[in-house]
Amino acid sequence: MAVFVALGAFLMTLAGGWTAQRVTDRRHLVLGLAGGLMLGVVGLDLLPEALDAAGDEVYGVPAALLLFVAGFLLAHLVERLLAARQAAHGAEERDGRIPEVGLTAAAAMVGHSAMDGIAIGAAFQVGGGMGTAVALAVIAHDFADGFNTYTITSLYGNARRRALTMLAADAVAPVAGAASTLLFTIPERLLGCYLGLFGGALLYLAAAEILPEAHHRHPARPTLLCTVAGVLFIWLVVGVGE
Template identity: 25%
Template sequence: MLENFIASLAEWILRVSNGEIMWVAFYAGLFVAVITSLGALVAIFARSIPEKGVEFSLSFAAGVMVVASFTSLVLPAIESTDSFSPAGIGVALGVLLIYAIDRLLPHEHLVKGYEGPRSMKERLRKVWLLVIAVIIHNLPEGLAVGTSLVYNLRVGLVTTIAIGIQDFPEGTVVSLPLATLQKKRLQPIAMGVLSGFAEMAMVLVGAYFFTLFSWLLPYGLGLAGGAMLYVTVKEMIPEIYRREESETLVTLGFFAGFYVMLFLDSMLG
């Protein structure tokens, strides 16, 4: 049933887009941006988010990202060339790219604290440091959607749906802590919406670049996969396992996301 839905959705999107991949990417990017924004709007109604809710949401997103990194990005990169080299090089480039951004761009995590050049710490307000951190996390997700759509529309749609599902709690995780810190609602919601549209921009950039340079697509798929894996392993997993008493909850959240993405991906078989 879901397989038929995805096939019908792919046909409908191609029809309304006249087969133009950039219009397909626009609709996919808009979808993830809107879902993220809806998650951010939760800050209107709630005063705070339980810490366990944050941990479960992040662990769910981590599970989705781990599976998507392989099934929608790394493995298709290998299959498209019957070679490990382009995928392997792409993964390494993705890791190095996010590592460099992580080190050079000032940002602040709610748990780990400040990361980036020390000279920049006092120049930026904490709210902007937090928003930059979220945007850094969202860029690989947008790139994953854009590159997977260029590779294969159905694979890209599955990736879009999965990323969208985990973007709702991510939008909430952005806006609610900021609302708690600032004792305001409008600006934190705007920041959550901004993070979603930053992800949409990356969808369009990835789709446009790899449409122009299609011979680089296997490297791009690997790059997006490596970038998502780096964010998941280096940033998300350490944060969600920081409290030993929540280990069972976050493990369940991780595997919930893992199975959701795996189930969606199985619809392609």
């Protein structure tokens, strides 16, 4: 049952990626929406789940928040290291962007989608009602995952073929994750720690890369409205899922 339901996430991910590539003439609006979706996913979905699942505090700070900060710093460090490597080897950036950063970020999105599938499978192990609620939330926000995976990969100068490859991997990931729960169950605390780390990395990409690029050389108001719409959409998804 969990694998069958995860096929819905597969289709929604592809729909999100298709939407992202069809609106290239409004790139700033796409990026503004993507930034809002990413901010909403982090603040309204990933971080609350991480705080609930990770549990323990470390020197008075929830472990999930520590890993959230670590994820933010890790994303920044990876980007700077890749930039330094490119400069050292005399490689050219594409429009000031480093393609490897986009691929790394997209790979993280694929990993997150696999965890979404695992979450669906684990919820169905608890009960049908729980599984259905989690599946609805995952399927709805996987549209945003597909949208963001294609957008991030393309933003950093990767060819369309690479962006489509990462989109396909992101679509298959929840199905594979759900299937894996037939073999094992992931500990709740480990899942919470992962969500905290991934949330920090995703927030870095949204705040330091996606949103600044969205507002570059374009009127701020329409782009800002798209960003707000992205956050509100995720809020709606989370509310329906609850």
